[in-house]
Amino acid sequence: METYDSLKEGERGAWVSIAAYILLSIFKISMGYMTGSEALTADGINNTTDIIVSVAVLAGLRISRKPPDEDHRYGHMRAETIASLVASFIMALAGLQVMIQAGRSFLNGQHEAPDLLAAWIALGCAAIMWGVYTYNRRLAKRINNQSLMAAAYDNRSDALVSVGAAAGIIGARFGFPVLDAVAALAVGVVILKTAWEVFSDASHALTDGFDDQKLEVFQQTVESTPGVKRIKDIRARVHGSHVLLDVVVEVSAELSVGESHDISDEIERRMADEHHISNVHVHIEPYSDSERERQQMT
CATH class of the missing domain: 1.20.1510.10 (Cation efflux protein transmembrane domain)
Structure with missing residues (x-):
């Protein structure tokens, strides 16, 4: 409203x-x-x-x-x-x-x-x-x-x-x-x-184009959220005067559904407070040990 x-x-x-x-x-x-x-x-x-x-x-x-x-x-x-x-x-x-x-x-x-x-x-x-x-x-x-x-x-x-x-x-x-x-x-x-x-x-x-520099700022905000291990994908598009943000993040596989949901809520809260983006869709995926080892090797 x-x-x-x-x-x-x-x-x-x-x-x-x-x-x-x-x-x-x-x-x-x-x-x-x-x-x-x-x-x-x-x-x-x-x-x-x-x-x-x-x-x-x-x-x-x-x-x-x-x-x-x-x-x-x-x-x-x-x-x-x-x-x-x-x-x-x-x-x-x-x-x-x-x-x-x-x-x-x-x-x-x-x-x-x-x-x-x-x-x-x-x-x-x-x-x-x-x-x-x-x-x-x-x-x-x-x-x-x-x-x-x-x-x-x-x-x-x-x-x-x-x-x-x-x-x-x-x-x-x-x-x-x-x-x-x-x-x-x-x-x-x-x-x-x-x-x-x-x-x-x-x-x-x-045509769903978006400023890369702004997207990098959004990415930094998501990455700094406690509990986020890695950003798998992040996309944004303009809808009138508003921004629609879609992000896929990986969290520890040991977390419960409720704990993972809390991380999602925190991402949404930060995007609203810091960037005035209220339309945020967060998808949570597990961050496995094999993924951690692969990142260390690279």
């Missing part, structure tokens, strides 16, 4: 992002056309893709809260990952659109310096997005939610993109009007880069 309550709480962060992106995208695009700034317009288009990303995070969080059923015995938490994958394709299309528009501006060869007001608008919007990033980051840390943390990092990148757009606009006002188009092109590159990162993370998780 605590997990589903955390997911519900995480929806607040997604709603904050959606509200901020809707207001800022409308404001930036309209003011971008009024001030003649391609960079500010591109920044506004970037925020429209972020609306979709935030909606995807919200949808993923809501679907993930559904309890396990006959068709989903592990629950629905991978809905977050699927939503992120879909969002990455939409972000990529928006990034290509921004880059094509900036490329046309270069080919036309006509560059006019935008109104300096556009720079102040970009900086003000950057400050707002930094505030949204701070809020979502703190909330994601408190409820230990990876998808909301990813959304927070997207908030931060949007704040930095706005700062870059302001720099391009100011440069254009100081006699280099082409810099406004350059800033728009840079925004497109940032959108594509973010889309690739989201796609890579989502596809890696959906």
